[in-house]
Amino acid sequence: MSRTSLTRFLVEEQQAGRITADLRQLIAIVARACNLISITVGKGALGGVLGDAGTGNIQGEAQKKLDVISNDILLEANAWGGHLAACASEEMDHSTPMPAEYPHGDFLLLFDPLDGSSNIDVNVSVGTIFSVLRKPAGVEIPGDADFLQPGTAQVAAGYAVYGPQTTLVLTVGHGTHAFTLDRESGTFLMTQRGMQIPEDTKEFAINMSNQRHWEPAMQSYVEHLLAGETGPRGKNFNMRWIASMVADVHRILTRGGIFIYPWDKKDPSKPGKLRLMYEANPMGFLVEQAGGAATNGRERILEIEPTALHQRVPVFLGSKNEVAEATRYHRNAD
Ligand code: AHM
Ligand code: MG
Numbered sequence: 001m002s003r004t005s006l007t008r009f010l011v012e013e014q015q016a017g018r019i020t021a022d023l024r025q026l027i028a029i030v031a032r033a034c035n036l037i038s039i040t041v042g043k044g045a046l047g048g049v050l051g052d053a054g055t056g057n058i059q060g061e062a063q064k065k066l067d068v069i070s071n072d073i074l075l076e077a078n079a080w081g082g083h084l085a086a087c088a089s090e091e092m093d094h095s096t097p098m099p100a101e102y103p104h105g106d107f108l109l110l111f112d113p114l115d116g117s118s119n120i121d122v123n124v125s126v127g128t129i130f131s132v133l134r135k136p137a138g139v140e141i142p143g144d145a146d147f148l149q150p151g152t153a154q155v156a157a158g159y160a161v162y163g164p165q166t167t168l169v170l171t172v173g174h175g176t177h178a179f180t181l182d183r184e185s186g187t188f189l190m191t192q193r194g195m196q197i198p199e200d201t202k203e204f205a206i207n208m209s210n211q212r213h214w215e216p217a218m219q220s221y222v223e224h225l226l227a228g229e230t231g232p233r234g235k236n237f238n239m240r241w242i243a244s245m246v247a248d249v250h251r252i253l254t255r256g257g258i259f260i261y262p263w264d265k266k267d268p269s270k271p272g273k274l275r276l277m278y279e280a281n282p283m284g285f286l287v288e289q290a291g292g293a294a295t296n297g298r299e300r301i302l303e304i305e306p307t308a309l310h311q312r313v314p315v316f317l318g319s320k321n322e323v324a325e326a327t328r329y330h331r332n333a334d
Pocket of ligand 2: 112
Protein backbone atom coordinates (compact mmCIF):
# COMPACT_ATOMS: atom_id res chain seq x y z
CA MET A 1 0.00 0.00 0.00
CA SER A 2 1.41 3.37 -0.90
CA ARG A 3 1.17 5.83 1.96
CA THR A 4 0.96 9.61 1.85
CA SER A 5 4.32 11.14 2.69
CA LEU A 6 4.55 14.19 4.93
CA THR A 7 5.84 16.12 1.90
CA ARG A 8 2.77 15.21 -0.16
CA PHE A 9 0.41 15.91 2.76
CA LEU A 10 1.92 19.39 3.16
CA VAL A 11 1.69 20.11 -0.57
CA GLU A 12 -1.97 19.07 -0.52
CA GLU A 13 -2.66 21.25 2.53
CA GLN A 14 -1.11 24.14 0.63
CA GLN A 15 -3.18 23.40 -2.48
CA ALA A 16 -6.30 23.34 -0.30
CA GLY A 17 -5.39 26.82 0.97
CA ARG A 18 -4.87 25.67 4.56
CA ILE A 19 -1.18 26.59 4.76
CA THR A 20 1.14 28.91 2.88
CA ALA A 21 4.20 27.72 0.96
CA ASP A 22 6.36 29.28 3.68
CA LEU A 23 4.65 27.34 6.46
CA ARG A 24 4.90 24.15 4.41
CA GLN A 25 8.63 24.59 4.04
CA LEU A 26 9.06 25.52 7.68
CA ILE A 27 7.29 22.33 8.83
CA ALA A 28 9.36 20.26 6.40
CA ILE A 29 12.56 21.71 7.91
CA VAL A 30 11.39 20.97 11.46
CA ALA A 31 10.56 17.40 10.39
CA ARG A 32 14.03 17.04 8.90
CA ALA A 33 15.56 18.24 12.16
CA CYS A 34 13.43 15.69 14.06
CA ASN A 35 14.73 12.98 11.77
CA LEU A 36 18.30 14.02 12.62
CA ILE A 37 17.53 14.15 16.36
CA SER A 38 15.98 10.70 16.07
CA ILE A 39 19.18 9.34 14.49
CA THR A 40 21.28 10.99 17.20
CA VAL A 41 19.07 9.70 20.04
CA GLY A 42 19.22 6.23 18.47
CA LYS A 43 23.02 6.14 18.69
CA GLY A 44 22.90 6.35 22.49
CA ALA A 45 26.11 5.33 24.22
CA LEU A 46 27.69 4.41 20.85
CA GLY A 47 27.48 8.04 19.78
CA GLY A 48 28.69 9.35 23.13
CA VAL A 49 25.51 11.40 23.45
CA LEU A 50 24.24 10.21 26.85
CA GLY A 51 24.83 11.92 30.19
CA ASP A 52 24.97 15.48 31.48
CA ALA A 53 26.19 18.43 29.46
CA GLY A 54 27.54 20.03 32.63
CA THR A 55 25.43 23.15 32.03
CA GLY A 56 22.07 24.44 33.30
CA ASN A 57 19.17 26.19 31.59
CA ILE A 58 17.45 29.39 32.70
CA GLN A 59 15.05 27.37 34.83
CA GLY A 60 17.90 25.97 36.88
CA GLU A 61 17.57 22.48 35.39
CA ALA A 62 20.72 20.48 34.58
CA GLN A 63 21.01 20.04 30.82
CA LYS A 64 21.70 16.67 29.25
CA LYS A 65 24.07 16.42 26.28
CA LEU A 66 21.09 15.53 24.11
CA ASP A 67 19.16 18.64 25.26
CA VAL A 68 21.99 20.77 23.93
CA ILE A 69 22.60 18.72 20.75
CA SER A 70 18.88 18.69 19.85
CA ASN A 71 18.63 22.43 20.44
CA ASP A 72 21.60 23.01 18.12
CA ILE A 73 20.13 20.72 15.43
CA LEU A 74 16.86 22.68 15.43
CA LEU A 75 18.59 26.07 15.36
CA GLU A 76 20.98 25.03 12.62
CA ALA A 77 18.28 23.42 10.45
CA ASN A 78 16.13 26.54 10.64
CA ALA A 79 18.83 29.19 10.34
CA TRP A 80 19.04 29.43 6.55
CA GLY A 81 15.51 28.34 5.54
CA GLY A 82 14.23 31.91 5.19
CA HIS A 83 10.79 31.19 6.72
CA LEU A 84 11.47 32.24 10.28
CA ALA A 85 11.94 35.56 11.99
CA ALA A 86 13.05 34.13 15.36
CA CYS A 87 13.17 31.03 17.57
CA ALA A 88 12.60 30.46 21.27
CA SER A 89 13.55 27.31 23.14
CA GLU A 90 13.06 25.80 26.56
CA GLU A 91 16.85 25.48 26.64
CA MET A 92 17.71 29.12 25.81
CA ASP A 93 17.36 32.10 28.16
CA HIS A 94 15.89 34.37 25.48
CA SER A 95 14.47 34.14 21.99
CA THR A 96 16.97 34.49 19.18
CA PRO A 97 16.40 36.22 15.83
CA MET A 98 17.51 34.32 12.75
CA PRO A 99 21.09 35.10 11.69
CA ALA A 100 21.39 38.40 9.82
CA GLU A 101 23.21 36.84 6.84
CA TYR A 102 20.19 34.69 5.85
CA PRO A 103 16.76 35.74 4.57
CA HIS A 104 14.06 36.14 7.22
CA GLY A 105 10.41 35.06 7.15
CA ASP A 106 7.25 35.86 9.07
CA PHE A 107 7.01 32.97 11.52
CA LEU A 108 8.16 32.43 15.09
CA LEU A 109 9.16 28.91 16.13
CA LEU A 110 9.12 27.69 19.73
CA PHE A 111 10.40 24.31 20.84
CA ASP A 112 11.26 21.97 23.65
CA PRO A 113 14.12 20.27 21.78
CA LEU A 114 14.23 17.13 23.93
CA ASP A 115 11.26 16.56 26.18
CA GLY A 116 11.51 13.90 28.87
CA SER A 117 15.21 14.45 29.54
CA SER A 118 15.15 12.29 32.68
CA ASN A 119 14.47 9.29 30.41
CA ILE A 120 17.35 9.79 27.96
CA ASP A 121 19.94 7.74 29.81
CA VAL A 122 17.57 4.84 30.49
CA ASN A 123 16.45 4.22 26.90
CA VAL A 124 12.85 5.30 27.38
CA SER A 125 10.93 7.41 24.82
CA VAL A 126 11.76 11.10 24.60
CA GLY A 127 10.65 13.67 22.03
CA THR A 128 10.64 17.14 20.50
CA ILE A 129 7.68 19.52 20.85
CA PHE A 130 7.18 22.59 18.64
CA SER A 131 4.76 25.46 18.11
CA VAL A 132 4.56 28.02 15.29
CA LEU A 133 3.27 31.58 15.70
CA ARG A 134 3.13 34.56 13.35
CA LYS A 135 5.46 37.47 13.85
CA PRO A 136 3.32 40.44 14.97
CA ALA A 137 2.69 42.94 12.17
CA GLY A 138 5.11 45.83 11.99
CA VAL A 139 7.82 44.11 14.04
CA GLU A 140 11.21 44.07 12.31
CA ILE A 141 13.34 41.96 14.66
CA PRO A 142 11.21 40.08 17.19
CA GLY A 143 12.12 39.94 20.88
CA ASP A 144 10.75 37.83 23.74
CA ALA A 145 7.59 39.97 24.09
CA ASP A 146 6.55 39.17 20.49
CA PHE A 147 6.27 35.48 21.41
CA LEU A 148 3.76 36.15 24.19
CA GLN A 149 0.70 35.18 22.18
CA PRO A 150 -2.07 32.88 23.43
CA GLY A 151 -2.20 29.28 22.19
CA THR A 152 -5.20 30.14 19.99
CA ALA A 153 -2.78 32.13 17.81
CA GLN A 154 -0.72 29.04 16.89
CA VAL A 155 -0.69 28.28 13.16
CA ALA A 156 0.88 24.85 13.60
CA ALA A 157 2.06 22.59 16.39
CA GLY A 158 3.50 19.13 16.66
CA TYR A 159 5.79 16.72 18.37
CA ALA A 160 8.07 13.87 17.42
CA VAL A 161 8.29 10.95 19.80
CA TYR A 162 11.53 8.94 19.64
CA GLY A 163 10.39 5.54 20.82
CA PRO A 164 10.26 2.05 19.30
CA GLN A 165 9.14 4.04 16.26
CA THR A 166 9.77 7.70 15.57
CA THR A 167 6.39 9.32 15.02
CA LEU A 168 5.64 12.91 14.09
CA VAL A 169 2.22 14.20 15.12
CA LEU A 170 1.13 17.42 13.51
CA THR A 171 -1.72 19.91 13.33
CA VAL A 172 -2.11 22.98 11.16
CA GLY A 173 -5.57 23.60 12.62
CA HIS A 174 -7.45 21.02 10.53
CA GLY A 175 -7.21 17.82 12.55
CA THR A 176 -4.28 16.00 14.10
CA HIS A 177 -2.33 13.55 11.95
CA ALA A 178 0.45 11.03 12.65
CA PHE A 179 3.42 10.21 10.41
CA THR A 180 5.82 7.38 11.14
CA LEU A 181 9.46 7.68 10.14
CA ASP A 182 10.49 5.07 7.58
CA ARG A 183 14.04 4.68 8.84
CA GLU A 184 15.26 3.16 5.56
CA SER A 185 14.17 6.01 3.33
CA GLY A 186 14.32 8.76 5.98
CA THR A 187 10.79 9.91 5.11
CA PHE A 188 7.77 10.44 7.33
CA LEU A 189 4.74 8.49 6.04
CA MET A 190 1.18 9.11 7.20
CA THR A 191 -0.03 6.36 9.51
CA GLN A 192 -3.10 8.05 10.96
CA ARG A 193 -5.24 10.81 9.50
CA GLY A 194 -7.59 12.66 11.82
CA MET A 195 -6.68 11.15 15.20
CA GLN A 196 -9.64 11.11 17.60
CA ILE A 197 -9.33 10.88 21.37
CA PRO A 198 -12.19 8.90 22.95
CA GLU A 199 -14.36 11.29 25.01
CA ASP A 200 -14.38 9.03 28.07
CA THR A 201 -11.58 7.10 29.68
CA LYS A 202 -10.59 4.81 32.52
CA GLU A 203 -6.90 5.71 32.47
CA PHE A 204 -5.04 8.58 34.12
CA ALA A 205 -1.42 9.72 34.03
CA ILE A 206 0.10 11.58 36.95
CA ASN A 207 3.22 11.55 39.10
CA MET A 208 1.63 10.19 42.30
CA SER A 209 4.76 10.91 44.37
CA ASN A 210 3.65 14.55 44.54
CA GLN A 211 0.25 13.71 46.01
CA ARG A 212 0.87 15.24 49.44
CA HIS A 213 1.79 18.57 47.80
CA TRP A 214 -1.41 18.97 45.75
CA GLU A 215 -4.30 21.32 46.54
CA PRO A 216 -7.46 19.81 48.13
CA ALA A 217 -9.50 19.71 44.89
CA MET A 218 -6.77 17.67 43.23
CA GLN A 219 -6.49 15.37 46.26
CA SER A 220 -10.19 14.53 46.15
CA TYR A 221 -10.29 14.13 42.36
CA VAL A 222 -7.55 11.47 42.45
CA GLU A 223 -8.93 9.90 45.62
CA HIS A 224 -12.21 9.36 43.76
CA LEU A 225 -10.39 7.83 40.76
CA LEU A 226 -8.59 5.42 43.07
CA ALA A 227 -11.81 4.48 44.87
CA GLY A 228 -12.81 2.42 41.81
CA GLU A 229 -16.26 1.09 40.95
CA THR A 230 -17.65 1.36 44.47
CA GLY A 231 -16.50 4.99 44.77
CA PRO A 232 -18.18 8.20 43.55
CA ARG A 233 -16.94 7.72 39.97
CA GLY A 234 -18.41 4.23 39.74
CA LYS A 235 -15.60 2.73 37.66
CA ASN A 236 -12.08 1.34 38.01
CA PHE A 237 -9.22 3.46 36.69
CA ASN A 238 -5.83 2.28 35.47
CA MET A 239 -2.70 4.44 35.80
CA ARG A 240 0.31 5.09 33.51
CA TRP A 241 3.17 7.57 33.96
CA ILE A 242 6.10 7.55 31.55
CA ALA A 243 7.51 10.92 32.69
CA SER A 244 8.01 11.97 29.06
CA MET A 245 5.10 14.22 28.19
CA VAL A 246 5.42 13.35 24.50
CA ALA A 247 5.05 9.64 25.23
CA ASP A 248 2.17 10.10 27.69
CA VAL A 249 0.34 12.42 25.28
CA HIS A 250 0.98 10.05 22.39
CA ARG A 251 -0.69 7.23 24.31
CA ILE A 252 -3.65 9.49 25.06
CA LEU A 253 -3.99 10.52 21.40
CA THR A 254 -3.92 6.83 20.52
CA ARG A 255 -6.27 5.30 23.11
CA GLY A 256 -7.57 8.09 25.35
CA GLY A 257 -6.83 9.02 28.94
CA ILE A 258 -6.15 12.08 31.05
CA PHE A 259 -2.68 13.53 31.59
CA ILE A 260 -2.22 15.76 34.62
CA TYR A 261 0.71 17.78 35.92
CA PRO A 262 -1.07 19.87 38.57
CA TRP A 263 0.07 22.80 40.66
CA ASP A 264 1.83 21.62 43.79
CA LYS A 265 3.25 23.37 46.81
CA LYS A 266 6.75 21.85 46.62
CA ASP A 267 7.94 25.14 45.17
CA PRO A 268 5.21 27.79 45.61
CA SER A 269 7.04 30.14 43.22
CA LYS A 270 6.20 27.76 40.36
CA PRO A 271 2.57 27.48 39.21
CA GLY A 272 3.18 24.00 37.77
CA LYS A 273 6.11 22.16 36.20
CA LEU A 274 5.32 22.27 32.49
CA ARG A 275 5.94 25.24 30.28
CA LEU A 276 3.03 27.07 28.62
CA MET A 277 4.81 28.06 25.42
CA TYR A 278 6.81 24.90 24.67
CA GLU A 279 4.65 22.14 26.13
CA ALA A 280 1.11 23.10 27.20
CA ASN A 281 0.13 25.21 24.18
CA PRO A 282 1.34 22.91 21.39
CA MET A 283 0.01 19.81 23.16
CA GLY A 284 -3.26 21.62 23.92
CA PHE A 285 -3.66 22.51 20.24
CA LEU A 286 -2.95 18.92 19.09
CA VAL A 287 -5.31 17.44 21.68
CA GLU A 288 -8.16 19.84 20.87
CA GLN A 289 -7.73 19.15 17.17
CA ALA A 290 -8.19 15.46 18.01
CA GLY A 291 -11.46 16.12 19.85
CA GLY A 292 -9.92 16.29 23.33
CA ALA A 293 -9.61 19.13 25.82
CA ALA A 294 -6.81 20.94 27.66
CA THR A 295 -7.16 23.15 30.76
CA ASN A 296 -5.00 24.39 33.62
CA GLY A 297 -7.64 22.96 35.99
CA ARG A 298 -9.77 26.07 35.66
CA GLU A 299 -9.53 27.60 32.20
CA ARG A 300 -8.73 26.53 28.66
CA ILE A 301 -4.96 26.38 28.16
CA LEU A 302 -5.12 27.93 24.69
CA GLU A 303 -6.81 31.08 26.05
CA ILE A 304 -4.20 31.85 28.70
CA GLU A 305 -2.52 35.20 28.02
CA PRO A 306 1.19 34.48 28.45
CA THR A 307 3.23 36.84 30.61
CA ALA A 308 6.71 35.27 30.26
CA LEU A 309 8.49 33.11 27.74
CA HIS A 310 9.31 30.36 30.24
CA GLN A 311 6.00 30.59 32.13
CA ARG A 312 4.81 27.39 33.81
CA VAL A 313 1.22 26.19 34.08
CA PRO A 314 -0.70 23.26 35.55
CA VAL A 315 -1.81 20.94 32.73
CA PHE A 316 -4.90 18.73 32.45
CA LEU A 317 -5.39 17.27 28.99
CA GLY A 318 -6.87 14.37 27.10
CA SER A 319 -10.31 12.76 26.93
CA LYS A 320 -12.84 15.58 26.84
CA ASN A 321 -15.31 14.40 29.49
CA GLU A 322 -12.59 13.43 31.97
CA VAL A 323 -10.81 16.78 31.60
CA ALA A 324 -14.18 18.47 32.18
CA GLU A 325 -14.67 16.35 35.32
CA ALA A 326 -11.22 17.21 36.75
CA THR A 327 -11.77 20.88 35.91
CA ARG A 328 -15.14 20.77 37.68
CA TYR A 329 -13.48 19.60 40.92
CA HIS A 330 -11.22 22.66 40.85
CA ARG A 331 -13.89 25.16 39.87
CA ASN A 332 -16.24 23.88 42.57
CA ALA A 333 -13.52 24.35 45.17
CA ASP A 334 -12.92 28.03 44.23
P1 AHM B 1 11.74 18.33 30.46
O1 AHM B 1 11.16 19.15 29.34
O2 AHM B 1 12.83 19.06 31.18
O3 AHM B 1 12.12 16.96 30.05
O4 AHM B 1 10.60 18.21 31.60
C1 AHM B 1 9.29 17.91 31.27
C2 AHM B 1 8.93 16.49 31.65
C3 AHM B 1 7.70 16.01 30.97
O5 AHM B 1 8.05 15.38 29.76
C4 AHM B 1 7.11 15.04 31.95
O6 AHM B 1 5.72 14.94 31.83
C5 AHM B 1 7.51 15.62 33.28
O7 AHM B 1 8.64 16.46 33.03
C6 AHM B 1 7.89 14.56 34.25
O8 AHM B 1 8.13 15.15 35.48
P2 AHM B 1 8.44 14.27 36.79
O9 AHM B 1 9.85 13.82 36.65
O10 AHM B 1 8.27 15.29 37.90
O11 AHM B 1 7.46 13.16 36.86
MG1 MG C 1 9.69 19.25 28.24
